[in-house]
Amino acid sequence: MRVLRAAEYKSMPWKNGGGVTTEVAVSPADAGLDDFDWRVSMARVEGSGPFSQFAGIDRTLTVLEGEGIVLDIAGRPPRLVTRATDPLSFPADVATAAALIGGPITDLNVMTRRSRMTHSVERLMVSNPVEIRTGTGTILVLCLNGEVTVSGIEPVHLGPLDTLLPGPDTASLFVQPTQETTLFVTRIRGISGND
Known part of the structure; x- marks a missing residue:
């Protein structure tokens, strides 16, 4: 049984350079953004804009703090994600844009490699x-x-x-x-x- 303390999480730039993410856990250990099997992280989203794309990855996004976010995922009808809505799952390798609805948010991201997990x-x-x-x-x-x-x-x-x-x-x-x-x-x- 392992306890991962919030103070020990590792922070790093987003793949697209638009912000900073805090990595909670990744497998294999020390895997990078292009070779993980699964990854759990938190991100502070300060402004609207495009999401990073990850080839072959499925993603679930949950709002932890803030008013919420509207996601435009590959031209589908926009999806509202707030602290009250269910976590939203979608492919991470399609064009996705985000619009904040009331200021910055903190979100939880879970990503898994589609061919393995x-x-x-x-x-x-x-x-x-x-x-x-x-x-x-x-x-x-x-x-x-x-x-x-x-x-x-x-x-x-x-x-x-x-x-x-x-x-x-x-x-x-x-x-x-x-x-x-x-x-x-x-x-x-x-x-x-x-x-």
């Missing part, structure tokens, strides 16, 4: 103890706000923006919040035997 992102509002089944593959639990204690093989404490990666021997996580807290649960699975 799939992923899902779920927002959980918790005010009482809850059990999270881990299943197969990789799971990441990001605590947006508040504080929680997570019991699996051993209890760990998560503060704001900390992330837990339980090991493969952990079948369930028991989450005890100190107050109403928002968690983001990302599940990543390999395709055809890929881990």
Whole structure:
């Protein structure tokens, strides 16, 4: 079981140079923007403009802070993404432009290489103890706000923006919040035997 502390996340320029992203976790470890199997990151979006494109990658975007964003994805009808809407999944290798609706936002980005991996992102509002089944593959639990204690093989404490990666021997996580807290649960699975 690994705890990734928000203070230890690595920041780097966006692929298109338009801003800065904060990398939460990547696989393989130390993979770059062109050779990861999966990547979880947060970005501060200060202005409207085009998204970076990533060949062969699927992406899910979730708004963590701010009013929200309107995405124009390859000419499809515009999609509004706010803190209240479900995470939005779309291909990261098509032309995508973003328009802020009320100032800067911070978003959570989950990306997986389409030929090897799939992923899902779920927002959980918790005010009482809850059990999270881990299943197969990789799971990441990001605590947006508040504080929680997570019991699996051993209890760990998560503060704001900390992330837990339980090991493969952990079948369930028991989450005890100190107050109403928002968690983001990302599940990543390999395709055809890929881990």
